[in-house]
Amino acid sequence: MREMGMQVLNYFLIGCACLAWSEPLLSSDRRPNVLLVCVDDLKPRLGCYGDSLAKTPNMDSFSKRAMVFDFAYCNQAVCSPSRNALMVGLRPQTLGIYDLATNFRKSRPNAVSWPELFKANGYQTQSLGKIFHVGHGNIDDERSWSVPSFRAKKGGYAIEANKLVPENSEYKNGTPTESADVPDDRYDDGSVALEAISRLQESARKPDQPFFLAVGFIKPHLPFVAPKKYWDLYNPEEIGIAKIQEPPQGAPSYAPQYGGELRNYRDVPKSGTLPTDLQRHLIHGYLASTSYMDQQFGLLMRELERLDLEKNTIVILWGDHGWHLGDHGMWCKHTNYEQATRIPFLMAGPGIRAGRTKAMIESVDVYPTVCELAGIIPTSKLDGTSFRSVLEGTSDGIRDHVIHVYPRSKSGQGNVLGRAIRTPRYRMVEWKPIGGSDSDAEYELYDYITDPEETKNLASEKEDVVQQLKKFLARHPTPSPQISSETKNNNSKQDRNSMFDKRDTNRDNRLTREEFLQGQPDPKDAPNRFTKFDVNDDGFLSREEFVSSGKTTTKP
Numbered sequence: 001m002r003e004m005g006m007q008v009l010n011y012f013l014i015g016c017a018c019l020a021w022s023e024p025l026l027s028s029d030r031r032p033n034v035l036l037v038c039v040d041d042l043k044p045r046l047g048c049y050g051d052s053l054a055k056t057p058n059m060d061s062f063s064k065r066a067m068v069f070d071f072a073y074c075n076q077a078v079c080s081p082s083r084n085a086l087m088v089g090l091r092p093q094t095l096g097i098y099d100l101a102t103n104f105r106k107s108r109p110n111a112v113s114w115p116e117l118f119k120a121n122g123y124q125t126q127s128l129g130k131i132f133h134v135g136h137g138n139i140d141d142e143r144s145w146s147v148p149s150f151r152a153k154k155g156g157y158a159i160e161a162n163k164l165v166p167e168n169s170e171y172k173n174g175t176p177t178e179s180a181d182v183p184d185d186r187y188d189d190g191s192v193a194l195e196a197i198s199r200l201q202e203s204a205r206k207p208d209q210p211f212f213l214a215v216g217f218i219k220p221h222l223p224f225v226a227p228k229k230y231w232d233l234y235n236p237e238e239i240g241i242a243k244i245q246e247p248p249q250g251a252p253s254y255a256p257q258y259g260g261e262l263r264n265y266r267d268v269p270k271s272g273t274l275p276t277d278l279q280r281h282l283i284h285g286y287l288a289s290t291s292y293m294d295q296q297f298g299l300l301m302r303e304l305e306r307l308d309l310e311k312n313t314i315v316i317l318w319g320d321h322g323w324h325l326g327d328h329g330m331w332c333k334h335t336n337y338e339q340a341t342r343i344p345f346l347m348a349g350p351g352i353r354a355g356r357t358k359a360m361i362e363s364v365d366v367y368p369t370v371c372e373l374a375g376i377i378p379t380s381k382l383d384g385t386s387f388r389s390v391l392e393g394t395s396d397g398i399r400d401h402v403i404h405v406y407p408r409s410k411s412g413q414g415n416v417l418g419r420a421i422r423t424p425r426y427r428m429v430e431w432k433p434i435g436g437s438d439s440d441a442e443y444e445l446y447d448y449i450t451d452p453e454e455t456k457n458l459a460s461e462k463e464d465v466v467q468q469l470k471k472f473l474a475r476h477p478t479p480s481p482q483i484s485s486e487t488k489n490n491n492s493k494q495d496r497n498s499m500f501d502k503r504d505t506n507r508d509n510r511l512t513r514e515e516f517l518q519g520q521p522d523p524k525d526a527p528n529r530f531t532k533f534d535v536n537d538d539g540f541l542s543r544e545e546f547v548s549s550g551k552t553t554t555k556p
Helices: 002-028 055-065 079-088 113-120 190-202 277-307 363-373 386-391 465-473 496-503 513-517 526-533 543-547
Strands: 033-038 067-071 124-129 178-181 211-217 225-226 314-320 342-348 356-362 402-410 416-421 426-432 442-446
Touching: 002 113, 033 277, 055 277, 055 314, 055 342, 067 402, 079 113, 079 363, 079 442, 079 513, 113 124, 113 211, 113 363, 124 190, 211 277, 211 314, 225 277, 225 356, 314 363, 356 363, 356 402, 363 386, 363 426, 416 513, 416 543, 426 465, 442 465, 496 543
Parallel strands: 033 211, 033 314, 067 356, 124 211, 178 225
Antiparallel strands: 067 342, 314 342, 402 416, 416 426, 426 442
16 A cells, blocks of 8 residues: 555656646647657668668658657667667666566666656557567556557467477577568558557547557567568569678677577578578568568558647657678677667657757657657656757757667676767777676777778777777766576576586587587477577577576576
8 A cells, every 4th residue: 555655646746746847838739749659670771761772661751851860879789678768768777677577667666657757747648569578577567558558469470381380399489581462450560550540540539638659560570571562572682681791800709699589480590601592581571571560650650640640749760779680690689789779760740850960869868858848857867868959950969979788698707798888980898797897898999980880899909099988988877787687596406507617618608509408318308498598599598597597687
């Protein structure tokens, strides 16, 4: 009862504080609606970002009335921490959450999410599709929404055979792609778009009730499934593969990754460089899935205009992180490199100037920005900074750098956190244990003027630049450790740390599948156990993944 009373008091204080600060801006005829469109794994491979091959006419059309950000970055290149940054306004290193499984309220039980704040200020807040990360043990945030969240349940594939995983297979999932001659709403994103249109229509019938509608599209997340007509938009012979197929020269061995998430799909080689034809086919699938999602976005925009809601609605198009498409030999996200961290970000609405900007922003900046546009004061400290002045055209930027992070496991040191400083020219990554000294650190440095494709780590050659960027890093607080991490499995009488050390024959502080399977008493079941323990799908087991039997990890 005491907890319930505190929650009621929190809502009361939120409402009072915001009304007292901004009453003139919150009259019903001036409060803007918010349509937030979140897209999973969408990198800036769009026509409006200069990609001549991508068929994205609806996002391209939207860009003509929006502010397009060329230098927008996620705060961590994986779903849950990235979405926490957007929706809660706190970076992963503030929350101490770098994995998929840990809900943000385990770190900040009294945090006020962005939609929760708007709900307390009279908005009808609704969630459709993927907004918060739900899965891997994580859950939705019911406090944020006025009504229960909508989840499409069409399943990942339209063709039954593509779902199948051979018995005793080392794969987790079915095929990585699907081209089926089916209507758009056969897949989840089509269903989400239709439901979103219905919710817009309901909102139009309540002009005195402002809305916050969050619509989450899954594609182009794996598997790359889309109706055949979107595959047919592309000629496979015109699709090129990445020119650079090797990791950056001089990069730490643990900094790259090689597509463990992808390699859990049927018929994808478990290791090594992917065959050229498969690379081209996967890129084709990514583009087709993007075009499919683009069509769903277009349906929303046309309905918004038809209902005459466009002029008083802030529309935000946000990708949760980028995606490697074979560059550096890497696939999926899970790195601190440009292809994984740079995101598409576009905003349009009342008071927002159309155009392009080179202003650098992070996902955490969106929450305070929309609050300022709506005349609502956040009731707790946020990590982000409002970029309203950029949207209105009165400034060129709010930041001289952005910061993002990614955790890894390093031989001899265990878990390390890569903290990256990205300026308009450089990216420096500092790798060291949380709370460790500079003597424990290893650095990467890339110059995007002389080497835009990150072919060489320049940290040892440009020590003066590293020192300059370390001063930027020093402005930021010491990161919090993963709040759910444990050093051993308390439910087991076995010394799993010793078991790990025995298997880790090359002492690189991670287990390959072969190292894990060596000497297992149940060779038939052991491969499935490896897959279960490999929480972040990178094809290796960190010490923490092994010791905890996959129940907790500092790696997403």
